[in-house]
Amino acid sequence: MTLLCGDCRDLMPAQGPYDLILADPPYGETSLSWDRRVEGWLPLAAQALTPSGSLSVFGSLRSFMATEVDFRAARLRHAQEIVWEKQNGSVFHADRFRRVHELIVQFYPATARWQDIYNVVATTDDARARTVRRKRRPPHTGAIAAGIYRSLDGGPRLARSVQRFRNVHGRAIHPTEKPVPLLDLLVRVSCPPDGLVGDWFAGSGAAGVACRLAGRRYVGCEIDPDMARRARDRLAAILPFPVGEPS
Numbered sequence: 001m002t003l004l005c006g007d008c009r010d011l012m013p014a015q016g017p018y019d020l021i022l023a024d025p026p027y028g029e030t031s032l033s034w035d036r037r038v039e040g041w042l043p044l045a046a047q048a049l050t051p052s053g054s055l056s057v058f059g060s061l062r063s064f065m066a067t068e069v070d071f072r073a074a075r076l077r078h079a080q081e082i083v084w085e086k087q088n089g090s091v092f093h094a095d096r097f098r099r100v101h102e103l104i105v106q107f108y109p110a111t112a113r114w115q116d117i118y119n120v121v122a123t124t125d126d127a128r129a130r131t132v133r134r135k136r137r138p139p140h141t142g143a144i145a146a147g148i149y150r151s152l153d154g155g156p157r158l159a160r161s162v163q164r165f166r167n168v169h170g171r172a173i174h175p176t177e178k179p180v181p182l183l184d185l186l187v188r189v190s191c192p193p194d195g196l197v198g199d200w201f202a203g204s205g206a207a208g209v210a211c212r213l214a215g216r217r218y219v220g221c222e223i224d225p226d227m228a229r230r231a232r233d234r235l236a237a238i239l240p241f242p243v244g245e246p247s
């Protein structure tokens with residue numbers, strides 16, 4: 001596990017190739033000092049993937065529309081998107097819907113075929129065939145023994161593209177920190193066990209925690225030295241060994 005401090009454009013290409021690049025870049029939508037769009041990272045990321053690697057980018061529809069030409073120029077092809085639904089959200093405009101979602105869009109190089117990209121099909125557990133027990137009989141059934149039956153319908157179903165996770169308001173160390181369970185899902189479906197995840201805009205290092213839980217290798221990069229230190233401390237707290245320093 002390594003958390004670098006510096007500009008991802010300078011530091012991250014040499015750390016690859018990555019099985020999965022997670023990128024939560026500044027959306028460029030607020031007046032926060034760090035929230036400035038970063039130019040030129042997409043082609044570098046596209047070139048730093050393994051032949052079966054993909055790139056999952058966080059953003060709003062507004063931010064993706066503003067940078068659509070950059071994805072094209074980097075020869076990245078859209079694979080799918082997940083809508084992350086939060087329990088609360090941001091009010092940017094008093095006269096519009098309250099925004100309670102963000103997008104995570106997966107891309108892969110246009111030179112690759114989708115069937116060659118590492119992808120675990122995410123299914124729901126609740127729809128699997130299961131044993132159903134009736135615990136309490138309805139009173140009008142009389143002396144019928146408590147029953148068990150095996151549900152034959154169902155079977156695995158594709159996970160929904162809208163995923164609900166609580167955000168980390170109140171205990172976050174970064175103003176736009178992403179929840180570990182959401183990152184855990186992304187890591188498990190798009191990075192092979194023991195594969196390498198590159199987190200190009202690491203912030204609080206939440207993706208590092210997810211990688212640790214999922215057993216994937218992790219290199220993160222954060223440009224803000226104070227945030228990088230806090231992310232390192234966070235990762236060190238869940239690790240039995242020191243988190244790597246920039247060399």
Ligand SMILES: C[S@@+](CC[C@H](N)C(=O)[O-])C[C@H]1O[C@@H](n2cnc3c(N)ncnc32)[C@H](O)[C@@H]1O
Nearest residue numbers: 007008024174177178201202203204206222223
């Ligand atoms: C949206 S936040 C990431 C939040 C992170 N996903 C989390 O869960 O905590 C974007 C981060 O990218 C950092 N950043 C901005 N430009 C960068 C660059 N060129 N290289 C590395 N990090 C950068 C910012 O300082 C900010 O912390």
